Amino acid sequence: MSDLFKLTLAQLTPCVGDIPNNRAKALAAWESGKAARSDLVALPEMFLTGYQLQDLVLRPAFDADCRAALDGLAAGTRDGPAPHQ
Numbered sequence: 001m002s003d004l005f006k007l008t009l010a011q012l013t014p015c016v017g018d019i020p021n022n023r024a025k026a027l028a029a030w031e032s033g034k035a036a037r038s039d040l041v042a043l044p045e046m047f048l049t050g051y052q053l054q055d056l057v058l059r060p061a062f063d064a065d066c067r068a069a070l071d072g073l074a075a076g077t078r079d080g081p082a083p084h085q
Contacts, residue, residue, distance in 0.1 A: 008033035008041045008081065016050030017062070023048060023069045033081035041081050048073075 010029035014022040026043055033041035045051070049066055056062045 005040075006036065006038045006082070008036055008038040010041055010043050012043065012047070014044070014047050014050040016052060017056050018050060019048060019062075019065050019069045022050060023073060026073060027076065030077050030081055036081075038081045 008029065010026070010033070012025050012029060014025065026047060029043060030041050046053070048069055049056070049062075
């Protein structure tokens with residue numbers, strides 16, 4: 001076990017409502033963290049949806065798209081950015 005914890009801060013700007021491109025940016029940040037052997041990759045709050053949602057949050061299709069994208073990210077990044085030893 002290492003006493004070192006490596007964190008990748010992904011300071012990116014998401015586009016409001018652009019779930020596919022925001023998801024792609026998040027995945028690219030995760031890949032960068034993995035290449036850097038980080039233990040954790042942190043994104044800004046509400047990165048997947050973008051920030052200020054306003055009326056988008058009231059649309060059931062937007063909610064379903066967010067859930068599907070989040071579930072896909074979770075499944076695709078399950079092993080963490082750094083390989084477990």
